[in-house]
Amino acid sequence: EVQLVESGGGLVQPGGSLRLSCAASGFTFSSYWMSWVRQAPGKGLEWVANIKQDGSEKYYVDSVKGRFTISRDNAKNSLYLQMNSLRAEDTAVYYCARVLRVPVGPFDYWGQGTLVTVSS
Amino acid sequence: SYELTQPLSVSVALGQTARITCGGNNIGSKNVHWYQQKPGQAPVLVIYRDSNRPSGIPERFSGSNSGNTATLTISRAQAGDEADYYCQVWDSSPNWVFGGGTKLTVL
Numbered sequence: 312e313v314q315l316v317e318s319g320g321g322l323v324q325p326g327g328s329l330r331l332s333c334a335a336s337g338f339t340f341s342s343y344w345m346s347w348v349r350q351a352p353g354k355g356l357e358w359v360a361n362i363k364q365d366g367s368e369k370y371y372v373d374s375v376k377g378r379f380t381i382s383r384d385n386a387k388n389s390l391y392l393q394m395n396s397l398r399a400e401d402t403a404v405y406y407c408a409r410v411l412r413v414p415v416g417p418f419d420y421w422g423q424g425t426l427v428t429v430s431s
Numbered sequence: 432s433y434e435l436t437q438p439l440s441v442s443v444a445l446g447q448t449a450r451i452t453c454g455g456n457n458i459g460s461k462n463v464h465w466y467q468q469k470p471g472q473a474p475v476l477v478i479y480r481d482s483n484r485p486s487g488i489p490e491r492f493s494g495s496n497s498g499n500t501a502t503l504t505i506s507r508a509q510a511g512d513e514a515d516y517y518c519q520v521w522d523s524s525p526n527w528v529f530g531g532g533t534k535l536t537v538l
Contacts, residue, residue: 346527356466356474356517358527370525406473415521417464419485421473 313337313420315407320425327397327429333390333407333422341365341385344410346418347392349403357403360392361410375401397429433522435530442536443508451533453501453518461520463501465494468532469514477516478503505535513537 319331331347347359360381361370369381380393390407404426408418436454443449453463463481466474476485478494481501491506505512518530 355532356468356519356529358529361527372526411479414525415462415480416519416527417476417479418466418474418519418527419476419479421475423473 313409315409315420315422317405317407317422317425320405320427322428322430323397324431325398325429328393328395329397329427331392331394331405331407331425331427335388335390335407335409338409340383340388344413345383345390346408346410347381347390348406348408348418348421349401350406350424351400351403354403359405361413362390363413394427397427399429401427402429403427432524432526433520433528435518435520435528437516437518437530437533439531440534440536442538443505444538445510446507449505449508449512449535449537451503451505451516451535453503453530454499455501455520456499458499458501458520459497461496461522463494463496464519465492465503466517466519467512467514468517474517508535508537510537 314336316334323329346361362381378396382391404424406424407422409420411419465478467477468474477492481496482494493504495502515532517532
């Protein structure tokens, strides 16, 4: 059974940093592109970042470029999102998702999400 | 950047057919995916590449895509189908784009 479990969310002040993790199991993690998708409170879904199987390609939504970094450790079956210079508008539930087929998708499995709140 | 337009809400009587649309410029040339999200839960893929159902998704869920509109159709709607539904495509920016979501109410 495919499982994705996020962790690392919490309350952080504007300008602060946070690192999210996603532990994957039930599939060959190193064979799939992976993504982060977020959802602000009461709002819709927004793709944040993607990373290729070996980490050699990474893509970001414009609003997080230069502030967020996606990475992965295939030996640990883990995906990460380093978030720096956080803003109030980054407040959201962050989901880890597997990409079934690149580039067209879909995101076929999702974790339960971890909440990031940026507030003073 | 590419935009997807969904109605904010759709209502359907119990047992009837609901249709949720997703509009985009020449969306018929793209692969459209649909996700269901119930309150407090993660999204679940219900249709991929326009009209394909993942295993475990009832046959009541179907999809089509042509011209400037993709459609998710839910036949014999049940109370358990009440949820938010999102369409999604890949745009060559590269960018993975979601529609704004549609709240389905089963009356």
